[in-house]
Amino acid sequence: MATDSAVVPDGADRPAVFASSSGSLRDWLAVIAVGMGVFAFTTTEMAPIGLLPAMSRDLGVSEGTVGLSVTLYGAIAGLFAPVLTVATRRLDRRRLLLLVLCVFIAGNVFTALSSSYTVLLVSRLLTGFAHGVMWSIAASIAIRLVSSDQAVRATAVVFSGISIASVVGVPFGTFIGQSNWRIAFWAIAGIGVLILAAVIFFVPSLEPRAVVRLAELPKLLRDGNLRIATLVTAAVVIGHFAAYTYVAPFLEQDAGIPSGWVSALLLLYGVAGVVGNFAGGAAARALRTATLVCILLLITAVVLLVVNGRWHPGTVALLLVWGIAYAALPVCLQTLVFASAPQAPEAATSLYICAFNVSIALGALAGGWVVDASGPSAVMFLGAGFGVVAALLMTRYRIARPE
Template identity: 85%
Template sequence: MTPSLPSRPDTDEAPTTTPDGPDRPAKPFVPLGPVRSWLAVVAVGMGVFAFTTTEMVPIGLLPAMSRDLGVSEGSVGLSVTLYGAIAGLFAPVLTVATRRLDRRVLLLLVLGIFIAGNAFTALSSSYTVLMVSRLLTGFAHGVMWSIAASIAIRLVPKGQAVRATAVVFSGISIASVVGVPFGTFIGQSDWRTAFWVISGIGILILTASVLLVPRLEPRTVVRLAELPRLLRDANLRIATLVTVAMVIGHFAAYTYVAPFLEQDAGIPAHWVSALLLLYGVAGVVGNFGGGAAAARALRTTTLTCILLLAAAVVLLVVNGEWHPGTVVLLLVWGIAYTALPVCLQTLVFASAPQAPEAATSLYICAFNISIALGALIGGWFVDTSGPSAVMFIGAGFSVVAALLMTRYSVARSE
């Protein structure tokens, strides 16, 4: 059955298409004890943490990996770029392909692939083996991001859905603050150790998921040919376009924030890593603060965060070399940006409540492709006009995202 696109989110009694045949009442909330329920949400969030860590940790290990495998640092860098591209491009396809699987089974499956993929990376004897293992993990990454939030909101009562989403996406912020620096630190003597440790963390998360996450029957059956039809919904289309503009703008600027801080803001090189760590800490605050605010006023919170980000990156240029101002503005940037994934994911859920995983897969596809586009656009401007130019580019795309956000219909998402 081809799913319709209702203008209001489903309730506990809303019909949904299931793999077993005709419509029957959906069961969006699986009642568990309150402690087990939130522990299960945390386990899913730790899965997001682990996937984000393994995606980014090669950045800090490029020299060691290139020397060991006998290839250039740029070649090893492709293990990050292609990982993200695979995760984004194949998220919709793989989410649809696995649509009939119990979501608990699918979660355990992607965690198993994650464990195996990182073990193979640690065992890589050649560049070819490294890339195969990374691409394997990238496939699982796209599915994990597509199902993580939709699993979490089914583990808690409806009124706590945004909070559960914030917990899941806090895994991204925590990976930036703890996972990536820690992985880089333990991999300094032997880069393979980092991937063995990440694989071991995956085993712990898999064990926790086996014990805590209940059976979760798939809520809808969406076919690949129907994915474009989801975008006929105006709110989902706007949410996707806001994601594209916002992510391109952020990564155009943030990818080159280190040279900006050193060259244009006058920050000593040895202080840059500390400032980026503070940015990550601010991101954890923004993640949970944004989630709480979005639960009360979704469109207003999203729009506010976008405008704060635009203002912060412009004022960083205007601020010049006044270091206290640079620190404050960088913290505002961190808080504003890391609140946005929670807001944007919630916009997607509100826009397509009858097909949350399919809609999320489109969101993940847009998100990851926009990361690559942002870095590409930023790279061109930083080479031709310098680091300050990319800040204005980031602000420009953010303004476009803000204008698009004003078109989002609150009435249709309530």
């Protein structure tokens, strides 16, 4: 498809990878296929969380040891995303997407067949490598498939895979894996095969663009806006996961929510996230303002959850606000990254993904220290504190005005 330059929301230069032709039904089906890929990767990343007891018993290791497979998966995905994205920079993006999905399918098959914890860990690390590449190329592929005025919506469709995985994928995997945890990973591998077929049928050949060498990645961060977008991502994600990782004990102990209700509330949170994801796609047309508003809403919701005490309607409402605000942010932040580095969107995205995934681990780790020392309410204030840092950083993002 031909491409040209346009103007992004708030006047910043739109990346040249945005397509100029009208998106057909086939193009949007291709975008949905990419979004389903993100859904599948997110599902397999988090699937062990709901299957820890069964996996622990079957493999003869502790639940904490099995949980390490989740932590290492995220770390590998984040740390190797820039390296692998650069290493595959000359591959046709359709071929790279197919390769990534094949690795995903193989990784989940090996996980399902794991005869020991060592085999499980190797299979998870294999899938983690593919995960980092998938996240780096997914949005940049999607925006090349549609018209320039639909690019933000395409980004929202891709990132809706994350929210849908939280609402549908992970609970479904947990449900079908209760009798035998391996069935869940066989099912995820099967979903991968269907997505692979959709990509083969709908996604056209896409030549690589903006080839970047590994040594040039640090140079990208010399751009003030990209540096700010990356730091905002890190602060938001650390703050969110510091608080959200321990939201269940907060709801039970400090908000007085009966334990039987917690899973239902988290499901509602996930549904709100799907809404927030597409709201972020619409609001991202006022890019800087939308990002800042979402961060402020997140801060407000987290702080008021503590102030609200045990008034249950208030707790439910604030959880929904939190879910909407946070789920809108990946769309806004990814669009910020594209606008900040139009000359190298995939390389810039790999830095964004690195910051995102490493910050998940850092947030959970920091939250664990605080919750052990001071309790669940304290960790909510920690999350809000990182949100304040993100908001202050965001005020320094400068929108380039067209001449």
